[in-house]
Amino acid sequence: MKQFIQNLAEKNGYQASHLLQILKAIQFRYHYVPEGAIEQLAGLLHIPRTRIISVVEFYSFFHSYPKGQYELLISDSITDHMLDKINLTAYLARQLKVAVGGVREDGLVSLDNTSCTGMCDQGPAGMVNGHALTKLDHARIDAIADLINQQKPLAEWPAELFQVEDNIRKPGLLLTQQIGHGAALRAAFKRGLPETLTEIEQSGLRGRGGAGFKTAMKWRFCSEEAQSERYVVCNADEGEPGTFKDRVLLNSYAHQVFEGMTLCAAIIGAKQGFLYLRGEYLHLLDKLQGILDERRKAGLLGSNILREGLDFDIEIRMGAGAYICGEESALIESLEGKPGIPRNRPPYPVTQGYLGKPTVVNNVETFLAAAGIALNGGGWFANVGTDKSKGTKILSISGDCPCPGIYEYPFGTSIQSVLTDCGANDVLGIQIGGPSGAFISNQEFDRKLAFEDLATGGSFIIFNNSRNILDIVHNFTHFFAHESCGFCTPCRVGTSLLKKQLDKIHEGHGSAGDVAALEELCRLVKKQSHCGLGQTAANPILTTLERYPELYQSRLKKISYEPGFDLDGALEIARRMANRTDAAAHLAQVGEDHE
Amino acid sequence: MSKTITIDSKAIPFEEGQTIMEAAAAAGIYIPHLCHHPDYTPHGSCKLCNVKVNGRVCSACTFPAMEGQEILNETKELNDDRRKITQMLFVEGNHLCPGCEKSGNCKLQAVGYYLNMLDNHFVHFFARRNLDASHPEVLIDLNRCIFCTLCVRASQQKDGKDVFAISGRGINKQLIFNAESGLLKDTDLEATDEAAHICPTGAILIKRTGYHVPIGERIYDHKQIDQVSLETEHPEHGK
Numbered sequence: 001m002k003q004f005i006q007n008l009a010e011k012n013g014y015q016a017s018h019l020l021q022i023l024k025a026i027q028f029r030y031h032y033v034p035e036g037a038i039e040q041l042a043g044l045l046h047i048p049r050t051r052i053i054s055v056v057e058f059y060s061f062f063h064s065y066p067k068g069q070y071e072l073l074i075s076d077s078i079t080d081h082m083l084d085k086i087n088l089t090a091y092l093a094r095q096l097k098v099a100v101g102g103v104r105e106d107g108l109v110s111l112d113n114t115s116c117t118g119m120c121d122q123g124p125a126g127m128v129n130g131h132a133l134t135k136l137d138h139a140r141i142d143a144i145a146d147l148i149n150q151q152k153p154l155a156e157w158p159a160e161l162f163q164v165e166d167n168i169r170k171p172g173l174l175l176t177q178q179i180g181h182g183a184a185l186r187a188a189f190k191r192g193l194p195e196t197l198t199e200i201e202q203s204g205l206r207g208r209g210g211a212g213f214k215t216a217m218k219w220r221f222c223s224e225e226a227q228s229e230r231y232v233v234c235n236a237d238e239g240e241p242g243t244f245k246d247r248v249l250l251n252s253y254a255h256q257v258f259e260g261m262t263l264c265a266a267i268i269g270a271k272q273g274f275l276y277l278r279g280e281y282l283h284l285l286d287k288l289q290g291i292l293d294e295r296r297k298a299g300l301l302g303s304n305i306l307r308e309g310l311d312f313d314i315e316i317r318m319g320a321g322a323y324i325c326g327e328e329s330a331l332i333e334s335l336e337g338k339p340g341i342p343r344n345r346p347p348y349p350v351t352q353g354y355l356g357k358p359t360v361v362n363n364v365e366t367f368l369a370a371a372g373i374a375l376n377g378g379g380w381f382a383n384v385g386t387d388k389s390k391g392t393k394i395l396s397i398s399g400d401c402p403c404p405g406i407y408e409y410p411f412g413t414s415i416q417s418v419l420t421d422c423g424a425n426d427v428l429g430i431q432i433g434g435p436s437g438a439f440i441s442n443q444e445f446d447r448k449l450a451f452e453d454l455a456t457g458g459s460f461i462i463f464n465n466s467r468n469i470l471d472i473v474h475n476f477t478h479f480f481a482h483e484s485c486g487f488c489t490p491c492r493v494g495t496s497l498l499k500k501q502l503d504k505i506h507e508g509h510g511s512a513g514d515v516a517a518l519e520e521l522c523r524l525v526k527k528q529s530h531c532g533l534g535q536t537a538a539n540p541i542l543t544t545l546e547r548y549p550e551l552y553q554s555r556l557k558k559i560s561y562e563p564g565f566d567l568d569g570a571l572e573i574a575r576r577m578a579n580r581t582d583a584a585a586h587l588a589q590v591g592e593d594h595e
Numbered sequence: 596m597s598k599t600i601t602i603d604s605k606a607i608p609f610e611e612g613q614t615i616m617e618a619a620a621a622a623g624i625y626i627p628h629l630c631h632h633p634d635y636t637p638h639g640s641c642k643l644c645n646v647k648v649n650g651r652v653c654s655a656c657t658f659p660a661m662e663g664q665e666i667l668n669e670t671k672e673l674n675d676d677r678r679k680i681t682q683m684l685f686v687e688g689n690h691l692c693p694g695c696e697k698s699g700n701c702k703l704q705a706v707g708y709y710l711n712m713l714d715n716h717f718v719h720f721f722a723r724r725n726l727d728a729s730h731p732e733v734l735i736d737l738n739r740c741i742f743c744t745l746c747v748r749a750s751q752q753k754d755g756k757d758v759f760a761i762s763g764r765g766i767n768k769q770l771i772f773n774a775e776s777g778l779l780k781d782t783d784l785e786a787t788d789e790a791a792h793i794c795p796t797g798a799i800l801i802k803r804t805g806y807h808v809p810i811g812e813r814i815y816d817h818k819q820i821d822q823v824s825l826e827t828e829h830p831e832h833g834k
Contacts (some may be wrong), residue, residue: 039775050760050773057762255784320766339764344657484765486742488640493683496766497717499717525680527652528642564718 004029005037009044016045016222017134017355019055019337022322024279025064028129031110031173032066053337058339058485060114061130061279067261068103068110070148070357072096074136074191075125077116077241078431078475079398079461085124088136089113106117109148113409115323115479116241120398120461121167121405129154130282133161164283166248167405170421173384173392173409174365174372175253182300184259185266187557189308191374193267195236197223202378206331208365209235209326210391210433210457211532215366222269222350225358232312233272233354233361235331239278239323240434241479244396246364248406250277250284253368254291260367262301263374264360265312274354276331279321288316295590323402323483327531328361329353330485341487342531365394365458385411389450397422399431399462407460416445418460426464429547434459436536439469439543469551471508473540477502479536492536494525498538504564510556519545600664600703601648607659616644616655619668620829624666625821627706629684629795630743631656633828635752638744641684643677643706678710679717686717689724689738689798696727696805697797699813704796705743705820720766727772730779732802733785739798740770746799749788757786770798 008025012018022041026033032058040051056062074080074089080495089111093100096109097355103110117136126133128144131154140161147157188196201216222230234257237247244526249257261273261310277284292314295301303311322340324330330340332354353359369391373381389411398404401424409418419427429441433456440447440454447453463472481495501518504510522538522545529535545552568586575585597608600615602624609618614637621625640658646655647667655668667673684690684703692698724737725748742761750758761770774781784791786801793799810816814823 040722048757048760048773049775050757050762050771053771054760054762057767058764131826207808344654346659363698481678483764486763486765486768488642489683490642492742492766492768493687493717496720497686524676528645528676528680530642530654548642580726 001030001034002040003236005268009041014044014046015337016047016051017335017337019045019047020059020128020334023052023056023059023315024318024320027062030066031069031071032063035064047120050471054339058322059279061166062320066107068098068108069151070109071127071129072109072111072161073114073117073127073145073156074111075117075119075123075124075127076113076116076475076479077120077123078472079120079242080116080124081471081475082399082463083124084465086140087118088124088138089289091138092141092145093138095141096148098508108151112316112416114280114321115239115483118238118244118247118278119164120242120244120396121285123398124164126554127280127338130279131162131521132164132283133269134164157439162283163249164251165405166252167403168248168252168300169403169405170407170409171411172394172408173381174369174394178253179256179259179375181255181295181298181485184256184308185262185300185306185591188263188266188374196263196374197267199378200373201553203369203381204378204385205369205373205375205381206367206389206451206455207363208369208393209363210449212239212455213434215362215370218350218360218362219267222358223280225351227358228269229357230268230270230357231354231357232268233328233331233335233359234261234268234273234275234364234367235326235328235361235365236281237276237278237319237326237331238281238364239326239483240436240457240459242396242398242431242461242477243457244398245394245406245458247281249364249368250281250288250448254288255295256371257364257367258291258295259300260369260371260374261314262305262310263310263370264362264367266305266308266310268358268360271313273312274335275314275316276319276325277316278319278333281319285318285432292316302544303327313575322485324485324531324533327533330531332359333359339485341485342533343527357530363457369576369577377467383427386448386450386452388452393449393456394458395449395456395460395463396461400424400427400464400467402460402556406558410518411448411450413449414445415449415454418449419445419462424462428463428465428467430463430470431461431472431540432456432459432564435479436532439472439547441547469544470555473544474502474506476540476565481535482496482538483535488530488534490525490528491530491537494521494529494534495537497521498541500564503540505552505555508555509564510552512556513543515549515552541562549568598660599633599664600660600662600666602658602666602668603670605794610681613660614656615646615648615658615660615664618660619655619827623825623829624657625818625824627709628656628743629702629706630745631746632722632748635745635748638748641741641743642680645676674710677706678712678720681707681710681712681809682714682716684741685712686715686719688720688722688740688834695739695797696800698806699740699810699816700733702820703793703813704740705710705775706821707817709813709820720801724769727779729781729804730784731792733784734800735770735772735779736792736800737770740797741796742768744752744794745793745795746770747789749793750788753789754784756788756790758790760787 098104286431325340329343486492638655644655
């Protein structure tokens, strides 16, 4: 192991900022990060061991105790649940004789759940040693169990298990035509860079990650900073459950995304860019590296790009299972090889980002659109959409519809027309913008996709009338508690309290006052939390409580006080030990109130 | 003419580069806080110092004072939320004041009194946390850790060491010690280190000194934390 780690550190230039990449390689090889590796790395990278431990313990894909040689993870998105994930996981566990959350005794295989893997249009999904598995069913699970029991190396597994489809159902302005390699850059240099920034400004392009900050303004701020060392970062940490459009863009439109990043570098004066790719998209890594090489050979990356004197290159850095790293300052911390904890702002990344230098962080789709605008002009984009929301939005549609996949719409499109296109009927409601967004009911389908009405990063999950809203809210609320970074009190403690309080009601132990207490807690967490995660973690509860208050109330018992646990259930062990089943060995929870 | 902000309608002068917390303290205004200490880089995590700046919630310890800010601090709404945040800290860990030798000198307890906290409000987590008594002179009871990181910062910034770090994610966070064994005795912590004395709660204690000052004669037994905070952290405002 010593030589392996020595080589690994050397390959990474002994840079502490590469810590995640180094730990990924160690986890991949040993299926955990051994203590000895931590000690050795601390010496080689000149950082305290506690820094390495804190990174290992922060990210879901690193472990300080051995996982199986085959590390199986099953996606826990609500869409996977809707596709019978629970029963399939139980079946998988039986076939492999391993407990969910455990490692089999022989150490061959481990099985656990993981947050949404971005395959909602082809779930139930999972991962084996970081590689995406799609469309899991009994037949595929039998095949996987056989392959594991035969100890077949992943390279010999049938490719169809790892097949990931694009499912582009409705291309629009951006997806209809691919731009020629280098075309956007040539157009920008020909027009002039300041003029191109003006085109982007006139296009009205706003960040596609969900927050909607004006892209041109962000680029201009960064370009006007005093420090000349600047960075471009593409946020491909697509972790919002129900979102998968960036995966498709990077699979089929990567040239244009990289072109958008290079354009940004030319405008702001950056020499280095990063693609922060979520760990779940490991299957895209080799392909993307190949495209970067291709672009270097074509003179579109590297030194003196297109002989215009621009020096710029892009490095791909992988995440390791932390939703919070989609928040731009947490992403920057992660790029620096640290736990993904959102920074205090100000200063904002445009003034002090990666390594304290001015940094532009934009979503994959934003760079894609910027390249299109550089080629076709601001008017091309601005002519589509609404006054406040120009252009189109690419949606990831999943859930109860016959044709889940990627749909591109002009802003201002009504929800009803989206539902018609994807063939959804008998719809109960839609989660738009993912768990951090809003639940809208079937009374609101005339509402529009737009920053001024329903803003979304692209997640669009459809639920039909057979679904239980509280089950959905339960899944989302647990997700946030699991993904809270733990930095600030209101989110660290608050998301766990939300989980407890919602579970109490969901499991039928709620009583008068519990819904009010839940709502009060929601408002506190939303108002006082440090970053977007905490500020939106209560949205699933708040947006459904607003629309279906009776649903919550109907779960409450008609008593004035109810303990948060099952009293009689807790006595079961005592009854077994005393060998008693008589009536006196049972206790009523609490006497029901009489009218 | 110097620049001013207003806190609860009172005009307060500030200097360029000051945070709202610094400007407030310099003017003798107390904003509740636990993770903040004027000697160290602000952290902004406990969120007790959240104030409303022109209608927007900001952490006073990290947010820069800027001309034209109208800040709300002592409002019922903010203090209600601060009380609940304090209650969150109480239920998250295992804080049993009557049996804690820090009682009376504890900032968490004192903030609870200041905010008129009369119960825990939320359900207890009853987290299983460790106690490290391996060090000859310093004891660490993680049941009382509130993740303020003051010991982390003090060790780095004052003691020139790196004894502590916060590890883990979300509700599973924990304070860890920089030793191969993970034990405090194997770190280079000394009882004279600033980091051994900075803890606002009873998580880090110097052994065999717990009752040198009897209950009843302790820091917060006769004074509220607002007064103590201004006196000790900004002595020019002591009364």
